[in-house]
Amino acid sequence: xxxxxxxxxxxxxxxxxxxxxxxxxxxxxxxxxxxxxxxxxxxxxxxxxxxxxxxxxxxxxxxxxxxxxxxxxxxxxxxxxxxxxxxxxxxxxxxxxxxxxxxxxxxxxxxxxxxxxxxxxxxxxxxxxxxxxxxxxxxxxxxxxxxxxxxxxxxxxxxxxxxxxxxxxxxxxxxxxxxxxxxxxxxxxxxxxxxxxxxxxxxxxxxxxxxxxxxxxxxxxxxxxxxxxxxxxxxxxxxxxxxxxxxxxxxxxxxxxxxxxxxxxxxxxxxxxxxxxxxxxxxxxxxxxxxxxxxxxxxxxxxxxxxxxxxxxxxxxxxxxxxxxxxxxxxxxxxxxxxxxxxxxxxxxxxxxxxxxxxxxxxxxxxxxxxxxxxxxxxxxxxxxxxxxxxxxxxxxxxxxxxxxxxxxxxxxxxxxxxxxxxxxxxxxxxxxxxxxxxxxxxxxxxxxxxxxxxxxxxxxxxxxxxxxxxxxxxxxxxxxxxxxxxxxxxxxxxxxxxxxxxxxxxxxxxxxxxxxxxxxxxxxxxxxxxxxxxxxxxxxxxxxxxxxxxxxxxxxxxxxxxxxxxxxxxxxxxxxxxxxxxxxxxxxxxxxxxxxxxxxxxxxxxxxxxxxxxxxxxxxxx
Numbered sequence: 050x051x052x053x054x055x056x057x058x059x060x061x062x063x064x065x066x067x068x069x070x071x072x073x074x075x076x077x078x079x080x081x082x083x084x085x086x087x088x089x090x091x092x093x094x095x096x097x098x099x100x101x102x103x104x105x106x107x108x109x110x111x112x113x114x115x116x117x118x119x120x121x122x123x124x125x126x127x128x129x130x131x132x133x134x135x136x137x138x139x140x141x142x143x144x145x146x147x148x149x150x151x152x153x154x155x156x157x158x159x160x161x162x163x164x165x166x167x168x169x170x171x172x173x174x175x176x177x178x179x180x181x182x183x184x185x186x187x188x189x190x191x192x193x194x195x196x197x198x199x200x201x202x203x204x205x206x207x208x209x210x211x212x213x214x215x216x217x218x219x220x221x222x223x224x225x226x227x228x229x230x231x232x233x234x235x236x237x238x239x240x241x242x243x244x245x246x247x248x249x250x251x252x253x254x255x256x257x258x259x260x261x262x263x264x265x266x267x268x269x270x271x272x273x274x275x276x277x278x279x280x281x282x283x284x285x286x287x288x289x290x291x292x293x294x295x296x297x298x299x300x301x302x303x304x305x306x307x308x309x310x311x312x313x314x315x316x317x318x319x320x321x322x323x324x325x326x327x328x329x330x331x332x333x334x335x336x337x338x339x340x341x342x343x344x345x346x347x348x349x350x351x352x353x354x355x356x357x358x359x360x361x362x363x364x365x366x367x368x369x370x371x372x373x374x375x376x377x378x379x380x381x382x383x384x385x386x387x388x389x390x391x392x393x394x395x396x397x398x399x400x401x402x403x404x405x406x407x408x409x410x411x412x413x414x415x416x417x418x419x420x421x422x423x424x425x426x427x428x429x430x431x432x433x434x435x436x437x438x439x440x441x442x443x444x445x446x447x448x449x450x451x452x453x454x455x456x457x458x459x460x461x462x463x464x465x466x467x468x469x470x471x472x473x474x475x476x477x478x479x480x481x482x483x484x485x486x487x488x489x490x491x492x493x494x495x496x497x498x499x500x501x502x503x504x505x506x507x508x509x510x511x512x513x514x515x516x517x518x519x520x521x522x523x524x525x526x527x528x529x530x531x532x533x534x535x536x537x538x539x540x541x542x543x544x545x546x547x548x549x550x551x552x553x554x555x556x557x558x559x560x561x562x563x564x565x566x567x568x569x570x571x572x573x574x575x576x577x578x579x580x581x582x583x584x585x586x587x588x589x590x591x592x593x594x595x596x597x598x599x600x601x602x603x604x605x606x607x608x609x610x611x612x613x614x615x616x617x618x619x620x621x622x623x624x625x626x627x628x629x630x631x632x633x634x635x636x637x638x639x640x641x642x643x644x645x646x647x648x649x650x651x652x653x654x655x656x657x658x659x660x661x662x663x664x665x666x667x668x669x670x671x672x
Contacts (some may be wrong), residue, residue, distance in 0.1 A: 055458070074191070075164035076128040081155035084128055084193040084203050101194045103207040107217040107283050108258035111144075112182065113259040114190060117173035125172055126195035128164040130155065131178055134187040134209060141188070145177040156203065163659050175258050180212045187211050244317065252360065253291050256280065263420040264386050265406035266564060277389040277404035281414045286367055288414060289350070289379050292318055293360040294389035297403045300359055303332060303386035304376055309495070310335060313386060314371040316347055317398055318361035325352035325361050331372050331395060332386075339397045340371065354360035359389075382411035385420065405562070427493035432653040434486035438479045438562075439510070439550035440576060441646035445639060446475030447543060452587040455594070455625035456632065480514055487511045503560060506553035513546035542549060551577065564656040569649070576645045583638050590627050590634070595627040 050394045076086060100122050104115045116127060131140050142160040143152060149171060155161035163176055178190070188210050195201035210217060253273045256262035262279025277294040279302040294300035301317035303310075313332040318325050327349040329340045346369045352361040367378045376383075385408045392399030409421035450472040457467040465473075486505070497504065520539055554573055560566045592661045 056599040075126070075151060075166055076153065076162075078153060080128060080193075081130060081153065084130070084191060086126070086128075086195060086201055086203075088194060099194065099202040100196075102629040103190050103192050103203060103205060105190060105207050105210050106255060107210070107285060107634075110180045111216060113255070114176045114178060114207070115173055115255070115259070116176075116192065116194070117283065119164070121172070122196065124194050124196050125168045125198075126165045126201070127171075127174075127192055128129065128153070128162060129176070129190055129192040130162045131188050131190050134189050140184060140186070140212075141178050141180050143176055143178055145175075145269060147174050150174060150176065165249070179215065183257050186211050211285070217283075239621070252278070252280065252291060255282075257417065257419055259367060259417065261414060261417055261420060263387060263406075264407055265387060265404045266408075277387050277406075279385060279387045281385075283415045284364065289362065290316065290366050291360070291362045292387075294357060294403065296357050297359055297389035298391050298393050299398045300361070300389040300400075301330075301387070301398060303388070304378075304383040305332075305386050305407070306411065308386075310386065310407060312372075312374075312642055313371070314374070314376055315386075316365065317351065317365065318349075318359065318363070319393060319398065320354055320359050321393075325354065325359070327352075327361065327363055328397075329371070337397055343369065343371075356524075378414055380413075382413050384408045385413045393446050400554065402459065423561060425564075427489050429654050429656065431486045431493070432557065432563060434482040434489070434652045435507075435550065435554070435654060436646055436649045438482040438486070439547060440649060441642060442475040442482070443479040443547055443550070444580060444642050446472050446479060447547065448583070448587070448635070448638060449475070451584075452591060453631065453635065456628050458624055476517070479519055483511055483514050503553050503556040506549045506556065510546050510550040510553060513542050513549065517542055517546070563653070565652065569652060572645070572649060572652075576642075579641060579645075583634065587634060588629055594626045 076084075080086065099126060100120055101116070101118045104117075105112045106115070114129070116124075118160065119126070129143075132138065133140050139155055139159070139161040143163045144160070146152070146163060149166055151161050151166050151170065152160045153162040153164050157553075165171070174554050190207035190210075191207045192207075193201060193203045194205055229401040242348065250273055253262065253270065256270050260280050260282040262278065262280045264270050264275030266276065270278065270415050275293070275295075277297070277300055278292070280291045282289040282291075290302060292300045292302055297320075299317050299319040301315050303313035303315040305311075305313040310332050315332055315337065318332060319328065327342075327347065329342055329347060331338050331340050345366065347365045347591075349361055350362045350364055353359075365378070369376045386406075388401035388405040389403040390399050390401045391403055412418075449468045454466070455467040461467070462470040471625050490507075517539070520535075524535050524539070551573070553569060558567065558573075560571050641664035
């Protein structure tokens with residue numbers, strides 16, 4: 050019995066050692082030639098198609114490899130080498146490895162191969178392979194992939210890759226299926242103990258690793274939900290662009306020297322009655338002009354219209370000439386402009402009313418990495434100043450001048466009646482912020498805005514508010530013949546500016562650059578209702594006050610234009626009846642107006658607010 054137990058323990062330890070010799074620390078150097086894993090006790094059986102693949106994507110002087118399964122299957126171990134397809138020699142070196150991979154030097158001092166470092170379940174690992182500087186030839190990546198200890202496929206081959214002195218082209222045809230060496234049933238066995246990965250939009254596959262991606266709104270590439278987006282992949286001598294947009298008739302990408310529209314080479318895909326048309330155009334200022342298609346410059350490779358999503362894939366040569374300008378995609382960095390819209394013209398595209406955005410800096414399209422969105426900080430500052438002016442200070446200052454001349458009359462502020470001192474303070478703030486906002490937006494745009502209605506109303510507001518302080522400085526003295534005319538003109542100009550500003554804000558919600566949600570209209574509408582309701586209530590309170598007073602005390606610098614009472618000696622001044630009600634209403638109005646202004650400013654500064662809120666909630670959860 051004693052010897053039987055010893056024999057059992059020895060057998061158990063032998064099996065355990067066999068299970069740990071093969072996978073845990075990766076393939077040994079002596080596997081470089083035949084790629085056979087050294088797994089004791091495993092025998093070769095019949096050939097079956099491998100459930101894994103090695104997918105190469107070309108970059109400038111390098112290849113990004115993705116090792117994975119189209120069925121979402123995991124794997125525990127692997128080894129990959131790059132060989133010349135004719136000589137079989139090892140070529141190039143591997144770099145940028147994930148944590149679960151390490152280098153194997155098949156040739157001493159050269160990073161010829163890559164293998165795993167542990168037996169954890171893996172999905173879609175990515176590596177970089179760099180070509181020798183002067184190498185010319187065709188290579189193929191060969192790999193062994195182990196689903197587990199006893200199930201593995203040897204020499205799984207990638208599509209061939211042509212290399213011409215660091216210019217790389219991945220061939221579309223795959224190489225022959227390779228050999229299966231296994232002791233277990235086929236890979237589609239229902240005993241798999243993990244779930245397949247969720248199907249994702251292939252448009253976003255490889256973003257940031259094998260291709261450049263940029264879309265709008267900001268952060269949509271990570272969320273895979275862009276309204277409009279573009280990807281760029283280096284494909285040999287050509288650059289492969291892919292465009293996608295939701296709820297649009299066209300989607301376009303422009304190559305620009307800056308982040309603004311003007312002097313840009315544009316390629317657009319248009320939905321022409323269910324068929325995708327590819328065209329070239331030129332941004333001249335704010336206008337887009339159709340250009341004749343240049344033979345061999347661009348070409349449509351694939352397109353689709355599905356579920357209100359328009360997408361197309363086209364190639365563009367690395368060197369083209371448009372409008373006398375040379376576009377060298379290899380050596381010249383560019384900003385990307387992406388735009389989409391719902392309207393088409395007879396010979397071109399309509400306004401980009403669905404989406405429009407630009408990258409925040411120029412870079413080589415072959416340098417794979419994240420694009421930053423162009424800064425719109427000046428646009429946000431412009432909006433915040435206008436909101437603070439016309440929702441905040443102007444509303445309060447105008448209310449004081451119209452309804453509070455007979456309130457707080459028992460004391461003065463800086464030698465002036467309270468209503469006048471505070472009215473002047475709030476209107477000077479309004480004037481200063483409006484002029485600043487006007488200057489800022491012209492600095493940002495550099496020219497007249499294409500948002501005609503919003504820009505026109507904004508200009509009218511600025512002109513009207515600009516003349517107000519000069520008009521006030523020239524006002525006639527109380528009792529002068531023209532004082533009444535001044536009062537009405539001053540009232541009309543102020544109210545006209547206020548109305549123009551509020552209407553301009555409603556149109557600002559529809560400006561793409563503002564990135565404001567449509568529900569901001571409801572906040573603005575609520576403000577208008579509250580503002581009008583307050584004016585109506587104060588009007589009724591004023592009428593009730595006049596009926597109870599035999600005369601109205603008014604010895605203010607600006608005579609009441611309604612002339613509901615006569616002037617008396619300043620020493621006899623006292624608050625008109627219902628002053629308490631007026632003060633209570635003003636307190637409520639002041640607080641609510643500040644809340645309206647603050648909410649709208651926050652939404653404007655943090656636009657798009659939905660994205661900012663999502664980021665905030667994620668941060669809180671992570672914390």
